[in-house]
Amino acid sequence: MANYQATLEEIFQALADPTRRQVLERLSLGPAAVSQLAEPFAMALPSFLQHLKVLEQGGLVRSEKLGRVRTYYLVPETVKRARTWFDNQLRVWDRRFDQLDSLLLALDAHETTNPDKHKEVT
Amino acid sequence: MANYQATLEEIFQALADPTRRQVLERLSLGPAAVSQLAEPFAMALPSFLQHLKVLEQGGLVRSEKLGRVRTYYLVPETVKRARTWFDNQLRVWDRRFDQLDSLLLALDAHETTNPDKHKEVT
DNA sequence: ACTATACTTAGGTACATGGCTAACTATCAA
DNA sequence: TTGATAGTTAGCCATGTACCTAAGTATAGT
Numbered sequence: 001m002a003n004y005q006a007t008l009e010e011i012f013q014a015l016a017d018p019t020r021r022q023v024l025e026r027l028s029l030g031p032a033a034v035s036q037l038a039e040p041f042a043m044a045l046p047s048f049l050q051h052l053k054v055l056e057q058g059g060l061v062r063s064e065k066l067g068r069v070r071t072y073y074l075v076p077e078t079v080k081r082a083r084t085w086f087d088n089q090l091r092v093w094d095r096r097f098d099q100l101d102s103l104l105l106a107l108d109a110h111e112t113t114n115p116d117k118h119k120e121v122t
Numbered sequence: 123m124a125n126y127q128a129t130l131e132e133i134f135q136a137l138a139d140p141t142r143r144q145v146l147e148r149l150s151l152g153p154a155a156v157s158q159l160a161e162p163f164a165m166a167l168p169s170f171l172q173h174l175k176v177l178e179q180g181g182l183v184r185s186e187k188l189g190r191v192r193t194y195y196l197v198p199e200t201v202k203r204a205r206t207w208f209d210n211q212l213r214v215w216d217r218r219f220d221q222l223d224s225l226l227l228a229l230d231a232h233e234t235t236n237p238d239k240h241k242e243v244t
Numbered sequence: 245a246c247t248a249t250a251c252t253t254a255g256g257t258a259c260a261t262g263g264c265t266a267a268c269t270a271t272c273a274a
Numbered sequence: 275t276t277g278a279t280a281g282t283t284a285g286c287c288a289t290g291t292a293c294c295t296a297a298g299t300a301t302a303g304t
Contacts, residue, residue: 009140016138017292018131021207028214034251047293049252068250068301076215083208085143086201092150093198139262156281169263171282176261190271190280 006059011082014058019043020051024074027061031073128181133204136180141165142173146196149183153195 003010014020023037038048052072055061059078063070125132136142145159160170174194177183181200185192 008143012134012138012143016134019292021130021134024211025214028211030218035249043292044294045251046253046295050292065251070251074211074215076212079208079211079215083205083212086205086208089146089150089196089201090198090205092147093196093201096152141262157279165262166264167281168265168283172262187281192281 002062003057003059006057006078008082008085010058011060011078014054014060015082017051017054019048020055023051023055023072024060024079027072027074031071033069033071037072124184125179125181128179128200130204130207132180133182133200136176136182137204139173139176141170142177145173145177145194146182146201149194149196153193155191155193159194 015024019041022040026032026037026040034045034049034052037052038045041048052061052063056063056072060075061072062075063072065071137146141163144162148154148159148162156167156171156174159174160167163170174183174185178185178194182197183194184197185194187193
């Protein structure tokens with residue numbers, strides 16, 4: 001079951017749900033069994049298991065079963081991989097000499113010929 | 123339209139879609155107009171606009187309209203806010219003296235009384 | 245062997261999401 | 275003022291997602 005090279009797609013998809021993020025938050029404290037993980041949530045167990053599957057498919061967690069009990073634990077490498085995406089975006093952004101100038105430049109020739117006409121900020 | 127305090131929920135929701143992540147990647151290079159942003163994608167413009175709305179609602183981008191042209195730009199503060207979530211998870215994780223020990227501990231007394239019986243790794 | 249525990253599987257439902265076309269509005273350029 | 279350009283709005287449709295209940299399997303405890 002362990003997904004050792006989940007796609008960014010799978011990872012972000014897994015992170016999109018608040019229940020799953022809470023599970024990750026819990027697991028960052030340390031491993032836990034299914035029923036322990038499920039306890040804070042109101043939903044039925046099968047619904048909850050679905051979330052665990054998505055997390056495991058996204059490579060964010062792994063699990064091991066011993067007897068009746070399945071224990072889940074975090075895979076920090078994958079969490080780091082997700083964080084890297086943000087680092088990259090921000091790094092590229094930081095490299096732009098001056099973002100404000102870029103914006104004004106992008107807003108273009110209008111500024112000079114039609115100063116402030118039709119301006120609408122959202 | 124600008125969402126100055128988007129919830130983590132809105133942010134992660136916005137990040138879940140590959141089209142939207144690509145838009146962010148483009149915008150990390152600098153501002154761009156709607157049609158420029160839309161150009162790499164096969165979808166119809168109204169479908170694409172929907173994505174821009176989600177990004178703006180998530181506070182990840184903002185826009186300004188001048189004449190007919192609406193220009194979008196990145197809001198790095200929000201990207202940073204998302205990254206912080208990952209930092210937090212990883213920081214908590216790092217603080218655990220020894221995650222491997224935790225796992226073994228979580229797997230519990232069985233190990234000692236029933237060594238390796240029924241073991242199943244997924 | 246018998247019951248409780250801890251998941252697991254199967255299948256079904258409601259709503260959210262991401263896509264579409266058609267039709268409209270507001271500039272800009274000639 | 276007329277046409278082209280750049281978005282925008284409205285409404286529809288297919289699929290995916292997150293939930294549910296019911297029923298099954300595998301261990302553990304008595």
